[in-house]
Amino acid sequence: TGTSKSVSHTTGAGANRLMLVxxxxxTAARTVSTVTYGAASLVSAAAAQNTGSWGWVHxxxxxxxxxxxxxxTVTLDTSDPxxxxxxxVTFADADQTTPLGTFAGAGGDxxxxxxxxxxxxxxxxxxxxTWDDADGTIATVGAGQxxxxxxxxxxxxxxxxxxxxxxxxVTMSWExxxxxxxxxxxxxxxxxxxxxxxxxxxxxxxxxxxxV
Numbered sequence: 001t002g003t004s005k006s007v008s009h010t011t012g013a014g015a016n017r018l019m020l021v022x023x024x025x026x027t028a029a030r031t032v033s034t035v036t037y038g039a040a041s042l043v044s045a046a047a048a049q050n051t052g053s054w055g056w057v058h059x060x061x062x063x064x065x066x067x068x069x070x071x072x073t074v075t076l077d078t079s080d081p082x083x084x085x086x087x088x089v090t091f092a093d094a095d096q097t098t099p100l101g102t103f104a105g106a107g108g109d110x111x112x113x114x115x116x117x118x119x120x121x122x123x124x125x126x127x128x129x130t131w132d133d134a135d136g137t138i139a140t141v142g143a144g145q146x147x148x149x150x151x152x153x154x155x156x157x158x159x160x161x162x163x164x165x166x167x168x169x170v171t172m173s174w175e176x177x178x179x180x181x182x183x184x185x186x187x188x189x190x191x192x193x194x195x196x197x198x199x200x201x202x203x204x205x206x207x208x209x210x211x212v
Contacts, residue, residue: 006073007088009037011065014092014202016195018099019065020045022128023058023074025084026157031077035060038070046188048105054184055130055157059103063096083153087161091124091201094192101191109182114142114173119191122200123166127189129174133158137183142173158183166191166200 011017021035021042035042042060072088101123106115117125131139133152139160141147149161164170172189194200 003078004073004075005086006071008069009072009088009090010069011067011090012092013067016093016096017065017067018091018094018192018201019062020089020091020126020192021060021072021074021086022089022161023060023084023086024055024128024130024157024159025076025082026055026130026132027082030056030082030084032058032060032074033077034075036073037062037065040065045100046103046105046190048103048107048186048188054132055186057105057128057130057186057188059128059188059190061100063099065090083157085151085153085159087128087149089126089148089161091192093195093199094201095195099193101193103188103190105186105188107186109184111176111180111182112173113176113185113187114171115187115189116169116171117189117191119166119168119170120194121166122194123191124201125164125166125170125172125189125191127162127172127187129158129160129185129187131158131160131176131185132183136178137176138178140175140177142171142175145172
């Protein structure tokens, strides 16, 4: 809870770097005001809200973040007592002019969150999922995806992040079980575009929990 949270993050020295900060929250009223990495300001890339107005996922981006250690700070628009968390991930070999494809978002009330993302062969698709945790619900990552984060804030809000190699269309999916009751959820996905001449984006697994 609270308005602002900070965490130390180390960005590698690989070429064609990109930073994404994925913010998860469980109320409809809150929005992200600013995200910074040291003295640099990230730009809002996309925000999605569940069709039932339960939770949200925000993506913020910074092209060519400075390598080395720095502090990532996320500030929300209000300090009402809601649960939230964020993930910081940096990439190498990402396109520096158009680093992201077209965002795809979905929301629902079920046990099978998913979203179809347009991408290309050398891209790397990233998703962020927020879901209503209750009674010990477990989120299982879909086939072909690499789970990057999977956790719960204060027994109330679940949050997940995963990646999957690109293709013409990539479906990012999760299964919510135990108990198998419908859960409100919101999911957002996007392709990180490959730099010209490279083999495709490579994710640095720096995934950090805040907001508990």
